[in-house]
Amino acid sequence: MQITSRFTIAVHSIALIECNRDMKVTSNIIAGSTNVNPVIVRGVLSQLKEAGIINSRQGASGVTLAKPLSDITFYDIYEAVDSVKDEGLFHFHEHPNPDCPVGRNIHAATDERLRQVQTAMENEMKKIRLSDIIDDIRREIGAGN
Amino acid sequence: MQITSRFTIAVHSIALIECNRDMKVTSNIIAGSTNVNPVIVRGVLSQLKEAGIINSRQGASGVTLAKPLSDITFYDIYEAVDSVKDEGLFHFHEHPNPDCPVGRNIHAATDERLRQVQTAMENEMKKIRLSDIIDDIRREIGAGN
DNA sequence: ACGGCTTGTAATATGATATATTATAAGTAT
């Protein structure tokens, strides 16, 4: 399985808001650029708002960034849109047999290591700032793409 | 979303095979210890076999390890059971609007970074050997658990 | 203050996919 597209939708949304700072960016505009259903987009935006990444007001048109791009990392977004839910990145088979010595102890023996893998992933996400992404997009656009 | 339980099923299976080296470990025994459907277990075993991690012969009862536990890492298993499919860990929203400068370039600007995150995760998995897991299980069992 | 637009959600439908189940083929061993 994979990390939900909500994550890339969120990154795309933030990039769009930044690149169109001068105009009002609505959820419908974002839906048009991402080609994702407007209700889903609004759901993602709602989570980003709750995480303090963007501002919006019911009724008032347009969404804005709540903090500098260099203060927003992949990890912030990943956490905000709970791309992976609270149970963690790995999905354990749920009912190992407690009557079997291995079945009884497999969780204790693996949980910490699975956590360790997930932490490595999350730490890498903390290194990547949205400003890096926007720089790249601007470079591409500048190059005629 | 999450990494498939096939991964933890595979780890559990290998642990069970190792801890019962003296007896024949069948797919049904593994199904009993994991509490997972026997056909699923056999599917996982089949992938482990294809990856050269275990041995089995049609008709011949029992599965055995094909290499030392210290030569099997989490990554080997993760790759073998394709817990995450070929498309990668992240799921991109599929049809960004090419008529929008951001929609047109978002892929180019993010793909490499998503890859980088996935690689960090995979590298951490390469550090964890199945011998570590079995040591822990034996320790637990030895402690009366 | 009204009408049209927006954000914000609830409720439901659709679709994708992982796991479970049923069935059967084919090999081994006693």
Added chain:
DNA sequence: ATACTTATAATATATCATATTACAAGCCGT
């Protein structure tokens, strides 16, 4: 030859992400 195994195809079920429909509530220009 029989009983048990691995192996796999085909189908069913369950879960969950995304899409859709519907509507409530708030803003704002006219």
